[in-house]
Amino acid sequence: MFDFFPSRTLTVYLAKMFALRIFAVLVMLVLVLMMLDLLSTSGDILAVPGNGQQELLTYASLRVPQLIQRFLPYSVLLATLITLVTLNQNSEVIAMKAAGLSAHQVLAPLLLTALALSVFSFVFNERVVTRATATLAAWDAAEYGPIPQASGVRANVYVTEGSNVLTARQATGRGEAVALTGVTFYRRNAQGSLIEQIDAATARYAAPGWRLEDVRRFDVATASTTTAPDLTIAPGLSPSQFDLVEIEPDAVPFWELGPAITTFAEAGRRTSELRAKWWHKLSGPLSAFLMPLLGAVAAFGLARSGQLFVRAIIGMALGFAYFVVDNAALALGSFGGYPPFLAAWSPFFLFALIGETVLIRTEE
Known part of the structure; x- marks a missing residue:
């Protein structure tokens, strides 16, 4: 089964290159977006008597996990394109294919890194982001007064x-x-x-x-x-x-949201939106695993053919199309237009098939 991966040295080299670029892009996006967010919110926070720099730092500490959750898949997509375009321009992809590696083997280290990142993203979302979201929502409801310390806010x-x-x-x-x-x-x-x-x-x-x-x-x-x-x-x-008041799924961990949905269903409450969000807590982090496959079109083809930029645009378009379809399907599932399971998982499987088809038809 390990024949799917290239040599250990090449696997580590590609995985390390990919991970560093993901981290760099994510830090850049989070810093820029956090500064823009503070520009629009700091006035409301500082308007409360007694609030100062400490409260601004507290707000940033609560907001940064949300930004990481939202923009991590985009960071993986952009890092995929940067990594693959760099490898293509330096003729490293050509060297790997000349050594007998298939397109899937070239992508294997990136897919492995993205899968590990998806697991990390799930744990981070359910252990950190949910708490930050609940606290920030309660603080916003208090108009940035004293932060509620009680549980179950x-x-x-x-x-x-x-x-x-x-x-x-x-x-x-x-x-x-x-x-x-x-x-x-x-x-x-x-x-x-x-x-x-x-x-x-x-x-x-x-x-x-x-x-x-x-x-x-x-x-x-x-x-x-x-x-x-x-x-x-x-x-x-x-x-x-x-x-039994309305639950904010983003503020409730995966393992607590399931029993809450059951309680709502027993009380005769509508649960389609909650079930779609519950399934999306699994499919959402896996979108990072999908990005190397959708961006793989940028890795192949001769760089000097003049089509490398076009290939990168195609990879970016496929990635952003996934996010658009994913949000649309989730909205339809919340309104009952799709079954919750299909609303959460159909975009993932659809674009996995599209990415695999493009890769096989063009490179394998």
């Missing part, structure tokens, strides 16, 4: 009790221990017209009902506002409803 919660609506800027904890901050309760009549709006700083479960603190009440009929230290509302609203 959910931002912008929305639940109903009959015709009444309760919203919270943040919800922390699970079950009867759930705590709400930035609470607004809209009391409506049977026709759906607003009767009263109640704002409160915090709320906790009172078994039954929810005890609000630092309350401000606005009566629509009289247009009057009153305040109270506390108030109990919504006796029909159970803590389990907050456990």
Whole structure:
């Protein structure tokens, strides 16, 4: 089975060259995008009293993992084109083929490196990016105030009790221990017209009902506002409803998202979007493995024939076409247009076949 790879020396040489270029391109992309992001966000962060350089660094530490997750496949694509074009221009590909290596054997070290990177990407996404995404979402919901330290933070919660609506800027904890901050309760009549709006700083479960603190009440009929230290509302609203609020798949690890989907399905909730995102947590990192195959067209053909630039453009077009189709299929799967499994995996297998077909028809 190891005959698929070239010699050990050549394998290490190609894999090292490829890995260094991936790292260089990724660092370049992340630094540029992070600077642009800070230019647009730093004003909001520094507008909060007490925020300074430390908060900017905290924001960057939370945002960088998201940028790495999003742009790692693009980095692999660009590094593939840079590596293969360089090898072609230096006639190294010609030398390898003259030594008896097939096109697949030339690509084997790059594919192995990309596969290892896909495994790393999956672990990094589920162990680091999900936590950063959850914390950043909660911090953004707090308008860049003190970062919530509690576990299970959910931002912008929305639940109903009959015709009444309760919203919270943040919800922390699970079950009867759930705590709400930035609470607004809209009391409506049977026709759906607003009767009263109640704002409160915090709320906790009172078994039954929810005890609000630092309350401000606005009566629509009289247009009057009153305040109270506390108030109990919504006796029909159970803590389990907050456990079934909308899940942000990017903020939940793969092994926790599966049981959550099962819970949603048992409660009769729509799960097509969650299932598509769950499958995409596997297929998404594997897109890095696909990039050397799609960019392989840039490796072959005589550099002095004048078609090397055209081949590089074709490789880039195939790579970016994959990302476009992947996003479109995922969107269709989220709306129920595709089965979730097909929405997540069909672009990967489709472009794997396209890349393999192009490689075999042109080089093998």
